[in-house]
Structures are given as structure tokens and as C-alpha cells.
Amino acid sequence: MRASSTSFHFLESTSLSRGPVDISRSQLSIPRKLFFCRAKFDGSFSSRVRVVPATLVAAEKEEAKAVLNLFLKKQGLSNAVAARTINKSDIFIDHLVSRLHSVHKSRYLVGRELTTLEIRDALIPYLESLREEHGSILIDLLENFPNPPGKEKPIGHVSPSYLTPESKKQRAVSRVSETGPAGQLPPHILYLIDLGMDLEQIKGITRKFPAFAYYSLERKIKPVVEFLLDLGIPKSDLPTVLTKRPQLCGISLSENLIPTMTFLENLGVDKRQWAKVIYRFPALLTYSRQKVEVTVDFLSEMGLSAESIGKILTRYPNIVSYNVDDKLRPTAEYFRSLGVDIAILLHRCPQTFGLSIEANLKPVTEFFLERGYSIEDIGTMISRYGALYTFSLAENVIPKWEFFLTMDYPKQELVKFPQYFGYSLEARIKPRYALVKEAGVKLLLNQVLSLSYHNFDKALKTKIKKMHSYRASSDTNSCQDLQPGIE
Numbered sequence: 001m002r003a004s005s006t007s008f009h010f011l012e013s014t015s016l017s018r019g020p021v022d023i024s025r026s027q028l029s030i031p032r033k034l035f036f037c038r039a040k041f042d043g044s045f046s047s048r049v050r051v052v053p054a055t056l057v058a059a060e061k062e063e064a065k066a067v068l069n070l071f072l073k074k075q076g077l078s079n080a081v082a083a084r085t086i087n088k089s090d091i092f093i094d095h096l097v098s099r100l101h102s103v104h105k106s107r108y109l110v111g112r113e114l115t116t117l118e119i120r121d122a123l124i125p126y127l128e129s130l131r132e133e134h135g136s137i138l139i140d141l142l143e144n145f146p147n148p149p150g151k152e153k154p155i156g157h158v159s160p161s162y163l164t165p166e167s168k169k170q171r172a173v174s175r176v177s178e179t180g181p182a183g184q185l186p187p188h189i190l191y192l193i194d195l196g197m198d199l200e201q202i203k204g205i206t207r208k209f210p211a212f213a214y215y216s217l218e219r220k221i222k223p224v225v226e227f228l229l230d231l232g233i234p235k236s237d238l239p240t241v242l243t244k245r246p247q248l249c250g251i252s253l254s255e256n257l258i259p260t261m262t263f264l265e266n267l268g269v270d271k272r273q274w275a276k277v278i279y280r281f282p283a284l285l286t287y288s289r290q291k292v293e294v295t296v297d298f299l300s301e302m303g304l305s306a307e308s309i310g311k312i313l314t315r316y317p318n319i320v321s322y323n324v325d326d327k328l329r330p331t332a333e334y335f336r337s338l339g340v341d342i343a344i345l346l347h348r349c350p351q352t353f354g355l356s357i358e359a360n361l362k363p364v365t366e367f368f369l370e371r372g373y374s375i376e377d378i379g380t381m382i383s384r385y386g387a388l389y390t391f392s393l394a395e396n397v398i399p400k401w402e403f404f405l406t407m408d409y410p411k412q413e414l415v416k417f418p419q420y421f422g423y424s425l426e427a428r429i430k431p432r433y434a435l436v437k438e439a440g441v442k443l444l445l446n447q448v449l450s451l452s453y454h455n456f457d458k459a460l461k462t463k464i465k466k467m468h469s470y471r472a473s474s475d476t477n478s479c480q481d482l483q484p485g486i487e
Helices: 054-074 079-087 090-103 105-109 116-144 165-177 187-194 199-208 210-214 217-230 235-244 246-250 253-266 271-280 282-286 289-301 306-315 317-321 324-337 342-348 350-354 357-370 375-384 386-390 393-404 412-416 418-422 425-439 445-450 453-482
Strands: 003-011 034-041 048-051
Touching (some): 054 090, 054 210, 079 116, 116 253, 165 199, 187 199, 199 210, 217 253, 235 271, 253 271, 253 289, 271 317, 289 306, 289 317, 289 324, 306 342, 324 350, 342 350, 342 375, 386 418, 412 418, 425 445, 425 453
């Protein structure tokens, strides 16, 4: 038998609506709670019906929310406003899920689930078309769906029973902790516990990302976990990786995860370091290629070579998460105003570009200006030691500055060796300086702190020996001067 056509139907509380979904400005069909996929066949069999499980629909709704949230923030909405809009757009979220079912009919007929990126690719163009059509009233459309803005009455029948976002979270959390007839937790939860996660940790993930509760063990979670283990990630690190980015379990290995890794390797990510890269920032594998390319283009614009860009993505993959226009470019402009070579700073300390200009960078600059250092001095310090701005003023910089004032060094010594602020005050600076003080000798600040214990001890003994030799020589010369002359 050969399928000749496919149509989709939704079971309402009162009746089963017939016909395909029709979306227009004047008529918007609303999805209902149960989804049926009906494929019509030539021959004696009149129809075949497949019911999409409620758990899968719930997971798809969470994925649709994530896509809508991303889209709204790209339109310039803040996190808070985007979240508030989504909370008011439950009916529209259901509509997005029904659209997924319409776009990917063949997938549902054979029982295949959509990956996160497939869901994103299906919904983003549609959301873009709505933005172009409705413009400034798009938010009103989402929150009042299916009422087009300006209409007083709803178009079509709308079921009144929709779960609130909080109740959806509670339902997801209940799902991961509910026990079966034999008193056992769900198989995927037992599997995660065997990996080293505890139930409270899994509940915490589910509260932040409810779709995690509905991921299939055999089709989603287990294949990804085994793949991560094969990459060399220790089993003990997997709970941390999954807690940081549970969405990893929703990505297809063959269609998304592996191609994304190949794409990143072509940009210079060291394939031998994947275990470390993923542990540091597992979200890297869930970003779109467009997002990564925007960051790479910025790094190239700042003067970094392809090799350096690859090293940055390997050592500090988090940089991809920073918005170029809102975070990276303004930070680069700020450091450029201090005379810093941006390419060198990005290569040495890319994490500096994740700091807030107002809350982190300016206070440190003002601290040193108030203590007599020039803009040029500060620029030299940050160029030599990019991590300087990552330290807390109250807990790190100020206490170490106050101790520095008790040391016999000029202020310019910190311009030469700003790495001073990177050493522990109690475990390194104070003990080493005490030994130098006790010996009565002088060493350069970088010798006091940067040498290994063995080399520091050797340098200190050499300095003491030279001092004693000089004193002995001085004493001998003094004695000769005091001897009476021979007549």
C-alpha cells in the first residue's frame, strides 16, 4: 500500500475538528491536547492513526518556549520581558507545537522525535515571517493569540484549560520522582543516578529545563552519555556537564552534535581537547553555526590569526556566549582607550571580555588612577597581566595593595610586575617577603614571587653570599686604611 496524502487532526474537549491546519490573519487554528496523525492509503485500508505521546508534546512545548525566548531576545527584549511575554503566550506556544507537527508530518508517522536544532530551524523562519507581517504589534499577537490585534472577539474555539508555567515545572519535577508499581524510579532517572547524580540534582535541572524530564533514555540520554564517555570525559564529570547543559541530551548525534564538532574543529578547536572543552562549556555544542561564526568574525576583526582563534575557542569556549555588539565590542573599545593591544589581551585572557564595564572594569581603573598611576601605566599593567581585572577589589586588590605599601619597592614595580596581584597574600607574598626581609637582602619583586621554591631559595642564598662577601671585602679594605704607614 502507498500513502497518497497526510492530514493532521486535533481532539478537542467537545469534538474532533476535521481538515488541515489553516493559518492566516483572519483564521488561526488552535492545537488541542491530543494530537493525531492520519495517513490515508489507497486500497482496502482507509486510514492509519498515530497518537503522539503526551510526554513528547510536553517536551516539544518546552523546546518551543526556548526558541521563542531566543527569538524575542534577538528582537531586543530583555530576559525579564521575554520571560514575561512567554508566560502570557501559552496558547501561542501550543500553536507552535502544532506547526511542528504540520511541518514534519513524515517524522511523526514513523515515530521519530525532532532534535532541538530541527525544532529551531522549523520555528525561527515562521517567527520571522510573523515579525515582518505584524511588526510592532507582534508581542500583542503572541500574548492575545488567537485574537489578532484590534479584534474584540476570539477567532475560533479556545480551550480554557491551560497549565501555568509554574504548574508545568511542578508536573515535570513530579515526573522524575514518581515511582512505578514496583516502587522504582523511572528508568532514565535510575540511569542518571548511576552516573553519579542525585535525585535533588535532577529535580534542580528539571526546574530550570522541564523538557529534560521527558527525554527518552534509549533515544536521547544514553547515546549522548556514551558518546561523551568515548570522548574521554570521566564518568565523574558527567553530572557537572549535564547540569550545566541538559539540552545536550536533546540533540541528535548524527545530524547535529557530530557535525557541529567537525565545524568547530575546522575553526581550530583542538580535537584532542574535546573532553576539557565540553567540561568547561558544554553549551558550545548547542549553539548555531551562525552564532559561532559571528564571534569568530569579531576575533578575526580584532587582529587574531586563525591559529589564535582556535586556541581561544579551545581554552575559553565561553567567549561564544558573549554577544558581540552588547559585550565584546564595547569591552574592546574600553581597553583600547587604555592603550591595550586587544589581540594580545584576547589571546592571553579572553575571560576579561565577559566582565561588566561598569561593575568590574571601571572600578579597577579608577582604583589605580587614584593611587597615582597614569592611563599609560594601567594600560601596560593590563597588557602584561590580563587577569588583573578579573580580581575582586575588596577581596584581592585592596588587601594586596595595602601590604605592598609596607614593602620596600617603588610603585612602578607593580607596572613592571602586575602579576603580583595573582599570588596568594597569605601563602606566597607574606612568607616569601618575610624571608627576604629576615635575610636583609633585596630581590626584584618578580624574583620573590615567580620563582619556584627551589629557585627562590637558591637566589636568596646567592644574594646572601654576595652580601657577606661584599661586607668581608669592605671590612678588609677598612682595616688596610687604618694600618700605620711604613717609614
